[in-house]
């Protein structure tokens with residue numbers, strides 16, 4: 001059986017401890033992945049430290065060229081990488097291609113490195129004195145990423161870190177680790193020097209070794225909120241720069257003036273796409289006023305039309321969940337919701353797919369009359385479960401969203417510009433869609449939620465990514481003419 005190994009300094013590196021990697025559509029083990037420890041992390045940090053000496057001195061032209069090459073390779077290998085992701089994550093191949101394309105946009109942003117790294121210059125701030133600034137890389141930086149976007153989320157990090165002159169250690173999810181090694185090989189083909197991009201596999205011990213290694217300058221984390229809080233606290237206490245994005249509970253608000261067919265189409269895709277395993281998935285629909293009954297009717301019809309099956313089968317809308325544990329957790333949540341008083345309009349529990357009886361499938365579930373005290377509302381279920389909450393006004397809907405501990409994404413469906421403006425100004429959420437269900441920002445904006453969806457203060461990629469992976473220097477310069485020589489001044493320097 002294939003063993004997925006670490007990738008350090010341009011080569012695979014074996015390990016002793018391993019863990020199985022499953023194909024969620026069949027329920028079968030498809031590979032093993034090695035699990036790193038403190039010694040493995042140390043080897044990777046040493047390789048990345050050595051590579052930093054030359055990579056941080058490389059020209060912007062050389063770095064840009066690597067990014068252009070990587071972009072082209074990601075285009076050429078999109079189908080192959082999409083199939084690798086689908087086989088370990090379970091999402092459809094087309095959905096996996098979508099995440100590769102969105103991740104590739106960050107590489108495209110990094111291709112504009114020459115422009116985005118330009119500093120500023122102020123002439124003659126005082127007589128004979130100029131000021132300019134520029135930004136320099138941090139050193140060795142690390143990324144710790146979740147299972148649900150094994151290509152895109154790491155791509156939010158490493159192109160920017162590497163383009164700005166850092167060297168990178170990726171610790172991907174141990175549930176779908178192959179995409180990381182595939183991208184490592186693409187970087188090598190793109191001309192990236194060995195040691196600049198490294199992959200260390202593993203779970204908590206590997207993460208802890210990264211968080212405490214003195215050679216790691218910064219940590220980017222994306223995953224669940226409890227681990228984001230842990231990573232943020234531990235790594236900042238070790239003196240590292242940290243960006244830590246957490247979990248989500250995203251609400252779609254539907255006003256009575258919305259086009260219900262349009263809203264329901266997009267809410268269905270936002271709730272059940274990728275089996276609800278997206279940090280921007282819509283897991284709650286808030287129906288305002290008399291939108292509710294009609295909306296539930298259309299959502300029910302659409303949920304029943306979702307085609308569930310293996311991710312590599314053409315025509316599939318939604319694949320299995322990532323693990324058996326996830327499947328059981330989601331199905332138990334539907335059982336609990338029913339027991340707590342929700343109406344189960346569509347019940348996805350117990351779905352069996354012909355020829356894939358051991359796969360981790362569950363069907364779309366639609367719950368009506370969910371209230372904010374129920375577990376199905378309070379927990380991030382991370383599965384294909386859409387909860388309908390009914391309220392009377394837009395302001396009540398905004399209050400519900402603002403009382404929720406998460407603040408990643410939200411969407412409003414309406415025909416009213418006034419309502420949309422009120423919503424976007426008052427709602428305490430980082431990424432907002434107006435008639436757009438999954439408002440993931442383009443790579444030249446930054447991605448990040450509010451409240452428990454982002455611990456600390458640093459969103460990811462775009463301008464915030466540049467800021468995170470570099471630190472500024474400001475230089476004040478004088479080239480005195482001999483006639484301008486004056487004696488020493490002992491007062492604090494001011495300009496004149």
Ligand code: NAD
Pocket residue numbers: 144145146147148149153171172173174202203204207208222223224225227228230245246247248278279380382408449453
């Ligand atoms: P997770 O928190 O379980 O794992 C994320 C990473 O942390 C993995 O690399 C994992 O190996 C590591 N990890 C897990 N347990 C750990 C521990 N106890 N100590 C140290 N490290 C540990 O998340 P997941 O299940 O892989 O991914 C799903 C979660 O990620 C959801 O909560 C989802 O909302 C969130 N997510 C958020 C965003 C965002 O942009 N805000 C994007 C994608 C996913």
